[in-house]
Amino acid sequence: MTTLNYRTCTPNDIPDVLAFWGTATLGGSTNDSEAIQTFLDHDAELFITVWDDDKLIGTALAAWDGWRAHFARLAVNPEYRRQGIGRELVKRSKKLLKQRRAKRVYADILRDSPGAIDFWKSVGFTPNDVVDPYAKNL
Numbered sequence: 001m002t003t004l005n006y007r008t009c010t011p012n013d014i015p016d017v018l019a020f021w022g023t024a025t026l027g028g029s030t031n032d033s034e035a036i037q038t039f040l041d042h043d044a045e046l047f048i049t050v051w052d053d054d055k056l057i058g059t060a061l062a063a064w065d066g067w068r069a070h071f072a073r074l075a076v077n078p079e080y081r082r083q084g085i086g087r088e089l090v091k092r093s094k095k096l097l098k099q100r101r102a103k104r105v106y107a108d109i110l111r112d113s114p115g116a117i118d119f120w121k122s123v124g125f126t127p128n129d130v131v132d133p134y135a136k137n138l
Contacts, residue, residue, distance in 0.1 A: 004057070004085070006092060009047040011040060016056045017049070024075045039063075048092055050076075050085055060089035062097055062105075069102035081115075090123050108133075 009017060014036050021031055039047060039061065050058035057080045061073040071093065076085045097105055107125050109116050 005051045062093040069105035071107040
C-alpha cells in the first residue's frame with residue numbers, strides 16, 4: 001500500500017478539492033473557490049487533505065470561532081473507505097482544535113449520506129438533544 005500524505009490544503013489544491021467533493025460527497029450549495037480561499041485565509045491549518053500520490057482521497061474541514069468548534073466536509077473517496085482514513089482525519093483535526101482550547105465540537109452530518117451517522121457515532125459523537133441546527137445561505 002502506498003504511504004498516504006496528510007497535509008494542509010493549499011490554494012493550489014482548490015480545483016482538486018472541488019472536483020473531489022463533486023464525486024465523493026453529496027455536494028453543497030456554498031462550495032466554490034472563493035469560499036475555500038476565504039477559509040484558507042482564515043485558518044488553513046484546520047483544512048486537512050489526504051493524498052495518495054497526486055490523487056486527493058480525503059478531506060476534513062474543522063473550524064474554531066473561539067467558542068465552539070465544528071467539523072464539515074469530512075469525506076473519503078469511496079475506494080479508500082473503511083481503512084481508517086476518516087478516523088485519522090478526525091483525530092488530527094481534534095488535536096488541532098484542542099491546541100486552540102476548543103471544549104466542544106459539532107459535526108455537520110448530511111442526513112442522506114450513507115454511513116455518515118454510523119461513522120460519527122463510532123468516533124464518539126451523539127445526536128444533540130438540546131440544540132437543533134438551523135441554517136441560511138447568505
